Amino acid sequence: MLLKLHDKLTIASADELKATLVAALDGGGDILLDATAVEQIDLTGLQLLFAAHKTAVRNGKTFAFAEGAASEVIDLAALRAGFARDADDSNTSLWLRRSHEHA
Amino acid sequence: MSRTILVVDDSLSMRQMVSHTLEQAGYAVKAAVNGREGLEVAQANAVDLVVTDVNMPEMDGIALVRALRAEPNHRYTPILVLTTESTDTKKAEGKAAGATGWLVKPFSPDQLLKVVTKVLP
Amino acid sequence: MSTPDPTSAMEQFAATFREEAADLLTDVETTLLALETSPDDPDLIARAFRALHTIKGSSAMFGFTDITTFAHALETTFDEVRKGNIAVTPALVSLALQGKDLIRSMLDGSGADTKEACAEVIHALREMDVAAQPPAPAAPRVSAPRPPDPPAVAKTYRVAFQPQADLLKDGTNPLGLWTELLELGSGEVVATTDQIPPLHDLVPDACYVAWDAVLTTQKDEAALRDVFLFVEDRGALTITLADDGESDTEDDKKLGQILIERGSIRPEQLQAALAAQPRLGTILTVGGTVAPDQVAAALAEQRVTRQARAERAAGAPVDAAASVRVAADKLDDLVDLVGELVIAQSRLTQVAASRDDLELVAIAEDVERLTADLRDNTLNLRMVPIGSTFNRFKRLVRDLSTELGKQIDLVTDGAETELDKTVIERLGDPLVHIIRNSCDHGIESPADREASGKPPTGTVRLAAYQSGPNVIIEIHDDGAGLDVEAIREKAIARGLMAADASLSEGELFQLVFLAGFSTAKSVSVVSGRGVGMDVVKRSIDALRGTVELKSKRGAGTTLRIKLPLTLAxxxxxxxxxxxxxxxxxxxxxxxxxxxxxxxxxxxxxxxxxxxxxxxxxxxxxxxxxxxxxxxxxxxxxxxxxxxxxxxxxxxxxxxxxxxxxxxxxxxxxxxxxxxxxxxxxxxxxxxxxxxxxxxxxxxxxxxxxxx
Structure with a gap:
């Protein structure tokens, strides 16, 4: 299913985002995110997306940004928060550091 | 999307300085002259950050912080307390009431903006 | 972000402050006079205190430092009054009124000799305070311009912050902390994410993350600590020196050493892991000794420290541009000249050896040593990180995924691995070929993957690392793997091997690199990779490299390319x-x-x-x-x-x-x-x-x- 994310993924609306993600995961299918509307994300938003991704992967489901529907806001926040990773085998992070943009 | 910051201070010059600095940096500013008025503005508007003086008539800054934390909309709104005390008691009082951070007067416009950037999500 | 033309704006606020302070002083006067008649009225006392407090705070803001100091003394006394430690007496009221007049003249800038009068008032107030209570706290910090930081060496720090779960409850935005920290220098932040629970168990406003940062900065530790000022009571902050900014000749710290220093593992755990060989990060992670995030943090430290040292070794300050651009052909000319020099030097060594002249032999040995160093340094100039080529593959895989209707992630590792520029230039095409093959023939469709119990998204992993005088590049996919029997049949049909030949699996895999092993048409039937693998092999041969192929049916395929660091x-x-x-x-x-x-x-x-x-x-x-x-x-x-x-x-x-x-x-x-x-x-x-x-x-x- 395609899940459209709201403009603010911050602590004030974290309960709401969790409910949305739980409902989506309980649906049992693969989830593609449309993050084009996201204007703001904080640690709670990152944690929720991370947890949803982890849970989905564990269930053998896809949890990813839809083609062309990723969000620079989210990528930047993930980078700032240290969530981005140079990928390796054991890693299932939703965020990958793009080669050498850190510095 | 510009963020809205509520500035609460009974001193006109301080209000002007803080508001002007924030507006120049692209924030939308709402101002109030004491805690009670500040609370009313915060209840009626979406506010992304509150910058408040401590010592004010009617309702002081510490009481405002407590009142805001009791509002469902502002449980997590970042609040900066402007204090003249460099000693720890006032800061501790502010933190205990639920403030996010503080700024000790005197501060420069750049220092203000730096702290604002730091606490704004 | 700073206010344009702050000076004139500040002047305007100062003007506002003058008017405001004048009003407040009038207010103070009325209050004081009222206090004479009702000295115990707490509202009046609070009002006087507040007015003085505001004058103090605002005067400091707008540069009236003499007023700040003076108002502070008055305010301190009224604070004692407010607390009931000092009684309101006619003497106090007249002293306060005198103080009010002094502030007014300081505001107007008219009274030239307020200094002495102020000192007298302050002295009198102190005596009242002393009679009452402990000494007044020191006057507030007045905005003296901070002296510029002395030129400092850049040091590398580890900054670890382990917050409490309730970190976010008062509106703290931890992301801002790390942004601010990184602005102090250059470095990396790695979050430890393994405490984030499955979605259903997650409490949305709790903080599950701890952080490790590595920062190279000229600022001191106190400046780093300042960043965490607001949260120091909401978590454990540790700042340690990872690199003192002095050594640039010392060898890079090994990953294991860093992990021990960071307290991620114990020395004996490291010994056990090292005994098992391969790459330390992988063993420790897979073995469960260390969380992947901790390895990631240690690797970040290794990178940041290494970079800081390299920049120091180049004699450049951390913040300044530390490189010079040189045309590639100039570099090639230099390498050629060094080559000639090496040849001339080895002739010298031969001639010297044939003469019975110890002095000449000694000189020849010196020249030999210097030439070797010069050669190594020169070749090093042409080394560039392989990461620049990695970028184009991300795009390639994205496009291919869409085109093929598959879900494929490309992950890269070791982008910082350096190779000779000419090698990297000539490596691009073969790698495109290989990755294309991995996506096209390796990774299965999402439906097929799910049918065989794999996650629907396939992964192509591109990794580079140095191993002695070689660089190893591995391209791994978790796809279907090669069908050994199909390759055998194919090779027999094409006359590449005898029908009764018994070849090992490794030997059979090598057949796919032979020209004429397969054509595009037959590839999908063989379910292998065949498109132009002979071309890939030739390109790698030309780089004096070798290619090895490993594959496990159902589990994926790995191509391992071994290249010399330099072609020269x-x-x-x-x-x-x-x-x-x-x-x-x-x-x-x-x-x-x-x-x-x-x-x-x-x-x-x-x-x-x-x-x-x-x-x-x-x-x-x-x-x-x-x-x-x-x-x-x-x-x-x-x-x-x-x-x-x-x-x-x-x-x-x-x-x-x-x-x-x-x-x-x-x-x-x-x-x-x-x-x-x-x-x-x-x-x-x-x-x-x-x-x-x-x-x-x-x-x-x-x-x-x-x-």
């Missing part, structure tokens, strides 16, 4: 054939054996030599290069190994190991089969470098010998 230098085995001299790349030569005329005759024309129980085919370089002269009674055979097969080169004599700079050959020889280049020996003669893989390909085009 070859570590070779120097051999002689007749009057000619040849160099075989040392990386391919396994061992040397002898073969006597009697053994050759015994073999009755078959070019096979027994090497530890196995018959290895060989050919004579004499015949290949049409060298004149008599074949010696005992020949030397250099056994080379490539593509999983062994092959011998019969030569007259093995002279020894020879490291030298490769000269590209003129266009005339460019097409000569079996030659990879030339080098000039110490005595000035030319030796030809044998293209071992090329010769083998031509000598035995029909694959491995029948056994």
């Amino acid at each position: 230098i070859i570590d070779g085995l120097l051999v002689s054939v007749g009057t000619g001299r040849y160099v075989l790349p040392m990386s391919l030569v396994e061992e040397c054996v002898e073969i006597s005329r009697a053994q050759v005759e015994e073999a009755r024309g078959a070019h096979l030599v027994p090497v530890r129980g196995e018959l290895v085919p060989y050919m004579r370089l004499r015949e290949w290069f049409h060298e004149e002269g008599e074949q010696p009674l005992v020949e030397q055979i250099a056994i080379a190994s490539t593509e999983g097969r062994r092959f011998g080169f019969a030569v007259d004599d093995v002279i020894g190991q020879h490291q030298t700079v490769i000269k590209t050959m003129g266009r005339m020889y460019g097409d000569t089969e079996g030659l990879a280049g030339a080098t000039i020996l110490g005595d000035g003669t030319v030796a030809l470098i044998v293209d071992v893989a090329g010769v083998i390909r031509n000598a035995i085009p029909a694959g491995p010998p029948p056994s």
Whole structure:
């Protein structure tokens, strides 16, 4: 299913985002995110997306940004928060550091 | 999307300085002259950050912080307390009431903006 | 972000402050007069205190520092009054009124000699305070311009913050902390995310993350601590020095050492892991000793420290541009010149050795050492990180995923691995080929993957790392793997192997690199990768590299490319054939054996030599290069190994190991089969470098010998 994310993924609306993600995961299918509307994300938003991704992967489901529907806001926040990773085998992070943009 | 910051201070010059600095940096500013008025503005508007003086008539800054934390909309709104005390008691009082951070007067416009950037999500 | 023209704005606020303070002073006056009649009214006392407090705070803001100091003294006294420690007396009221007048003259800037009067009032107030309570706290910090930081060396710090779960409850935004920290210098932040629970158990406003940062900065530790000022009571902050900014010659810290220093593992755990070899990060992670995030944090530290040291070694301050751009051909010219120098130097060494002159020998040794250093440094100039080529592959995989209707992630590792610029330039096309194959033929469709119990999204992993004098590049996919039986059938059908030949799996896999193994049309049937794999192999050969293929049915395929760090230098085995001299790349030569005329005759024309129980085919370089002269009674055979097969080169004599700079050959020889280049020996003669893989390909085009 395609899940459209709201403009603010911050602590004030974290309960709401969790409910949305739980409902989506309980649906049992693969989830593609449309993050084009996201204007703001904080640690709670990152944690929720991370947890949803982890849970989905564990269930053998896809949890990813839809083609062309990723969000620079989210990528930047993930980078700032240290969530981005140079990928390796054991890693299932939703965020990958793009080669050498850190510095 | 510009963020809205509520500035609460009974001193006109301080209000002007803080508001002007924030507006120049692209924030939308709402101002109030004491805690009670500040609370009313915060209840009626979406506010992304509150910058408040401590010592004010009617309702002081510490009481405002407590009142805001009791509002469902502002449980997590970042609040900066402007204090003249460099000693720890006032800061501790502010933190205990639920403030996010503080700024000790005197501060420069750049220092203000730096702290604002730091606490704004 | 700063206010434009802050000076005039500040002047305007100062004007507002003057008016405001004048009003407040009027207010103070009225309040004080009212206090004379009702000295115990708490509202009046609070009002006076607040007015003085506001004057103090605002005057400090707008640069009226004399007022700030003075108002502070008055405010302190009224604070004591407010607390009930000092009673309101007529003396206090008249002192306060006097103070109010002084502030007014300071505001107007009229009273020139307020200083002395202020001192008197403050003195009188102090006496009242002393009578009442402990000494007044020191006057507030007045905005004196901070002296510029002394020029400091950049040091590298580890900054770890382990917050409490309730970190976010008062509106703290931890992301802002890290942004602010990184603005102090250059570094990296790694979040430890393994405490984030499954979605259903997650409490949305709790903080589950801890952070490790590595920062190279000229600021001191206190400045780093300041960043965490608001949260220091909401978590554990540790700041330690990872690199003191002094050494640049010291070896980079090993990952294991960093992990121990960071307290992520104990020394004995490291020993156990090291005993198991491969790459430390992988072992410790897979073995569960250390969380992946901790390894990631340690790796970040290694990167940041290394960069800081490199920048220091280059003698550049951390913040300044630390590089100079040089045209690539200038660099190539330099490498050529150094090559000439190396040759001249080795002639000098030879001549010196032949004369009985100790002084000359000593000089020759010095020149040799300096030349070697110069050569290494020069070649190092052409080293660039491989990461620049990685970027284009991300795009490629994205496009291919869409095109093929598959879900494929490309992950890369070791982007910072350095290789000679010319190698990297020529590596791009083969890698595109390989990755395309992995996506096209390796990774299955999401439906097929799910059917075989795999996650629907396939992963292609591109990793580079240095291993001794080589760089290893691995391309791994978690796709269907190669079908060994299909390859065998295919190879037999194409006449690449005998129908009854028994080849090992490794040998069978190597067949896909042979020209004519497959065409695009048949690839999907074979479910292997075949499109132009021979082309890939040739490109890698030309870079003096080797390719190995491993695959497990159902689990995926790994291509392992081993490349020399540079093309400019070859570590070779120097051999002689007749009057000619040849160099075989040392990386391919396994061992040397002898073969006597009697053994050759015994073999009755078959070019096979027994090497530890196995018959290895060989050919004579004499015949290949049409060298004149008599074949010696005992020949030397250099056994080379490539593509999983062994092959011998019969030569007259093995002279020894020879490291030298490769000269590209003129266009005339460019097409000569079996030659990879030339080098000039110490005595000035030319030796030809044998293209071992090329010769083998031509000598035995029909694959491995029948056994």
